[in-house]
Amino acid sequence: MNPKFHNGGAYCRSAFVAINKTATAAGTGDATEVDGAWVDRKPSDAGAFMSAKLVIAYTATLAATKTLAIAAQFRDATDSSGTSADDYGDAIASTVVATGPAGGGTVTGTVEVDVDLAAAREFIQAQVTPDLNASGTDTVEWSAVLLLFGTDRQPITQAIDSVKSWE
Incomplete structure (x- = not known):
């Protein structure tokens, strides 16, 4: 049995990006x-992470047919204060990720962006831009984490425990 299929979480690590951010249309x-x-994509206990997935979780209140779009960009730098920060890779253009249901209502979901970190400097930062196309009533609350993969030291999880069903 391959543990990567049953415990894939042990082969990645999460990192805080942003929490409880809000936006109101216009x-x-x-x-x-x-x-x-x-x-830090090169923490002392982990080696160098070679790829990541930005995960943005949101809940939006949208009028009928009105939308939430998300744009993203990554930057890299030489230290955790952003020294010599520069854009890393191509920007992710604003993309509609949610549309208000008939009569309006709450829409929840996640948005994922994959990034190859092989050429990145030690520190990386995600920049996220939510865009609501209604005027004044629509809102969104969102948070984001970065899942880091591809280090040569495995397993790399920082999980408090693991739930197993295969033993």
Whole structure:
């Protein structure tokens, strides 16, 4: 039995990006880029992570047919304060990720962005831009984490425990 199939979580690590961010259509936070936390992709206990997945979880209140779009960009730097920060890779264009249901309502979901970190400097940062296309009533709350993969030291999890069903 391959443990990577039954315990894939042991082969990645999560990192904080942003929590409890909000935006109101045509108001605060809308179409505004949010800088996430700087993440060390080469921690001393892990080696160098070679890839990552940005996961943005959201809940939005949207009028019928109105949308939430998300854009993203990554930056890299030489230290955790962002020294010599520069854009890393191509920006992810604003993409519609949710549309208000008939009569309006709450829509929840996740957005994922994969990134190859092979050429990145030690610290990386995700920048996220939520964009609501209604005027004043639609809202979104979102948070984000980065899942890091591809180090030569395995398993690399920082899980508090593991639930097993295969033993």
